[in-house]
Amino acid sequence: MLGVVATALGGPEVLQVTELPDPEAGTGQVVVRIRAVCVHPADLAATTGEIPRGPVPPPFSPGWDIAGEVASVGPDTAEFRVGDRVVGMIPWYSTRGNPGGYAEFVAADADWMVPLPDGLDFASAATVPLNAQTAHQGLSLVSLAMLPAGSSILVTGASGGVGGFATQLAAQGGYRVLAQASDEDEHWVHGLGAHEVVPRSADLATVGPVAAVFDAVPIGEAAAAAIEDRGVVVTTRPTPPIVPARGVRQELQLIRHDRELLASLVGQVAAGQLRTRVAATMAMTEAADAHRRVLAGGLRGKLVLTVG
Template sequence: MLGVIAAALGGPEVLQVTELPEPEARPGQVVVRIRAVCVHPADVAATTGQIPRGPVRPPFLPGWDIAGEVASVGAGTADFQVGDRVVGMIPWYLTRGAPGGYAEFVAADVDWLVPLPDGLDFAPAATVPLNAQTAHQGLALLSSDLLPGDSLLVTGASGGVGGFVTQLAAQGGYRVLAQATTGDEEWVRGLGPQEVVPRSAALARVGPVAAVFDAVPLGEAAGAAVQDRGVVVATRPTPAIDSRRGVRQDLQLIKHDRKLLAELVEQVAAGKLRTRVAATMPLTEAADAHRRVLAGGVPGKIVLTPA
């Protein structure tokens, strides 16, 4: 089968299309024929060695979120049958690229996967697992400090995580102020916030808000918007806020939750949560996809489609 490996640490040029052995399903696993794999900033960070717990030694396969069809089933595995449509998240923080999703097939533990509803196509489905779970779990970190009607600033609401945070928080009854990329205000407005904040706005003047979900993250600029004794949740480590202000800071790191993922996928399939695909590209053009992510300004997720 074809796969795309990071042959070294560095920029997009380190990604190489190569022939790999086709995987076999062990007990408790299925082999998934991948129809779509999402390109995340986390994949770019992995190839440059800028990830938690230190860089992964090459060669390795990037790729967290996959959607496809079950091609074979391991002995004694009853969760899925050949031909079932599935979507899931390879817990890359554990596998560290062995396996990863940039391939035509992957041997996946059944706990990584959930059924893919017939009404949801492979490409948009592949944008859901990492982003939506991160959003839901990060909001849970905020919930002990917030009441319905409290104000929540979401940075990066044009992005995958920020977009899901905006929707889930609005549905939860918070007063959401969503920061949109320039030119993307209409999309963000459609996610249900009470107010859309321009990317150029000085966030210190937007607040004070009860909490900030710093999905970019912006760090100091986001911290300037939160009220004293408020709370900030970020998706990557950010500088400490002046301890005299009493602001609680939390770091949201993904933990795969199969039941939660199934619920979120069902909501997307039912139109209760929105996601978007900016472009689909052949798996063999993974390096170009990484270049586009690094350039920024992509309105949605880039999804690779193996042949």
């Protein structure tokens, strides 16, 4: 089968299309015929070695979120059958690229996968697992602060995958959402339920004070400037500590795979209760060019690699 492998640490040029051994489903596994895999900033960070727990020695395959069809079923795997449509998240933080999702087939633990409803296409489904789970789990950290109903929360990067889901989930949870959006993306972010859209160029110190910040970019200290005393800031990557003089609590949200949560979120997207968007699709064999497009910025939605 064909796959994409990072042969060294570096930029998009390190990604090479190569022949890989066909995977076999072990006990409790399925082999998934990949139809779509999302390109995440985490994939770009993996190739440069800028990830938690330190760089992964090459060669390895990037790719967290996959959608496709079950091609074979391993022993003691009763939940799925050949031909079932599935979507799931490879826990790359533990597989470290063995496997990764940039391949025609992946041997995946059945627990990584959930059924894909017929009404949701592969490319859109592949944008959900990492982004939506991160948003939901990060907002759970905000909820632990016992904020009263109607409290204001600022979401940075609301035009992006994590920030877009966080905006929707926060609004549905009863928060008053101030969402920072990229230029010319205000209409989309308003449609996600934001009560107010803040320009990307805004000085966030003039926006607040808000009870909580979901810093999905993250931008760190600039976002924390909007927080009120004894508020809470949730970031999606490690950032320098915020001066605690005002009693601000800082939380780091790193993804934890939660199969039950994933199934619920996928169902909500399929039912139109949550929105996602695909900026463009490219063939998996164009992965290096896809990384260049993500680095260039300006995408309205996620870039998804397709197979077959």
